[in-house]
Amino acid sequence: MVKYNRREALEQGMKGSFGALALGSVNWPTVKENWGKVPELESSRDKRVLSNSQTRCLVAAAEEIIPAKDGKPSVTEIGTSDYVEIVLRQDLELQRQMKNALNRLDEDSLKTFGKRFWNLRSRRKVQVLEEFEKHTTPSAGTATIFKSRPPGLFEVLRDLIYEGYYTNPLVWPSLGYDLHTPEFSPKFEDFDESLLNQVRGRTGLYREVD
């Protein structure tokens, strides 16, 4: 297991980041203005970017998106909202999107059930999240690191919660995952060449050229 200070590693890793400009969603005037500039980082670690209500919405949404069950650590237990807070501090565009998502969730909740999102019962929270997902997810497929599409607001919320949860080593043992290092390498058998016996006998697999 790697020894590290999670918060420090996170803050170091984010330096120089220009944030969540997904491929294909590049805003060229903004990019043009900022190209090559190192972004200003929030200097105070204690200065929170999410308001109390936004944080309460985030925690409540995270607990429904990744429920504490099947023996898995809960999002609250491992501090997923703290992770999100730190990431947002470093990334103004993501911060804007996430605030929009959390505000929208709370507004939808008030409109539909007359209560703040975090005060809803679990079933109703899920209902609000489902509606939010339905109305903010673009129809044109899903974004991947190799396939462009600007993420919808719900996807921003969901993916950042996934990120906060699954980058936390406390979650890894339950997945059988670890960050291998030179001192802690996975074990593999050497390649068994006899597996190729059937292929070796084949001919005519490539064209000879004069």
Add this chain to the structure above:
Amino acid sequence: MADFDTDVLIIGSGAAGAAVAKSLSSRGVKVVCLEQGRWIAPSTFPSSQTDWEVQLKRGPWHFSPNVRALPEDYPVIGAGAHPPDILMFNAVGGSTVHWTGHFPRFRPSDFRVRSLDGVADDWPLTYEELEPYYDLNDADIGVSGLAGDPANPPRSPRQSPPLPVGELGETVARGFTKLGWHWWVADNAIISRKYRGRKACTLQGRCMMGCPTGAKASTDVTHWPTAIEQGAVLKTNARVREVTLDDRGNAKGVLYYDQDGRLQEEKARVVVICCNGIGTPRLLLNSKSALFPQGLANSSGLVGKNFMIHPFRFIEGVFEESIRGWTGPFGIPLFSQEFYETDTRRGFVRGYTFQVERSFGPVHQAWGGFTGDPIPWGESHHRVMKERFGHMLRVTFLGEDLPDERNSVTLDPDITDSHGIPAARVTYDYSQNSLRMHEHARQRATELLESSGARTILDSGVIQPAFHLMGTARMGNNPSRSVVNRWNQSHDVKNLFIVDGSSFVTGAGVNPTSTIGALALRAADSIWERRAEW
């Protein structure tokens, strides 16, 4: 002969530039290389950090220069019916810092596309001519693999044995065997045993995020230390604005911005451009002069034309048992070329390679993996995550993209880089041939995964990531139909060489880096043999 201190000026320090620099400096040639990026310390690679997957999505290690937007990057604007997502890296070592290390060769037929299949053009050289350079390049890089693949001409013993394929590889090997299809353990530029002072791979994975042990070849590790020891000078944070000419129309050198933003001139007897299939035409088109009003070395009008990428598609299989799909090096464990050569009954010409590949970690899996199918949130989240994570393998279709003059690199009229140099605009549209190949590959990959025992199959659909950038300063014997000759020498400017994927006539159905390196060594020999002319 020009009276300059520098014999050969190389622009770009990646696979091609490093090979030229190492080869020529070993013979006492005075080499200077200008690299717009910087050295990156292996200790800072994201591969050692817990959030390494996050850095694939945003931040300074993103594959796309448009997302990184660092001072050393330049914008690349996608356009056309299928605007490509251009992926490249700007640093000492270029994109070899960020690649997976898969290291296949072209086949003999790849050099004879017009003669054999009546499409595109033949290369002005043959596989046999390039073969000795493939071997030399392999020795510089250090390749793991196994000679004897019946789908390729015989090749010399690899520098180290194949990397282990693990349960994932054995699972899909059984599928191939059932179907009677070709497969072979892949050549990777990742050494499985100690080699030339480099440590063997420790199988940590995450190779694309920088190899902290140096087992994966990247030219900052494999080439530059030796080249510098031999006397080559590598200047970093040096962005070239234009190539300059003397009164006779020969290349005189370049104007570049140094790390403090000051415009400098570097003169040399020979200029070698190694900036990749986008950076190279961008530089040539930005080097207009009275003699070359359409861009340097562009009397054919083909600089920037015939841009090729490799059509890609990911098809993932989910298996009942864990196959440790995320564990092990990210170089390709094994591949198949069952459908590589043309068979017109399939409805398309040319063909493709299947690459069997591993997954990333849990974050990427939750986000949707390579096929964009996120783990559902809520009640079923942990169950589906458990079913998928470690239980998946990926078959990547990599097909041949035929050249088309409408697919091009031009200069953007509005966007510039941080030095005010016009950005590249890349216009691209998949051909019907490529789309038919996509569909064939989808069906065959599904068949393969079913044969291997997958219980669920996921498909990315047609995608256009472009990290293999080719064809925009093509090679040929006819100066009106090509930009460089068979030695990578400009038809128009005799002391200018263009040595990277842009010189490719066709793209084949395999990754290009091995061929880029071999061509670079061949071009270096040519420069050396003609040294009396400079």
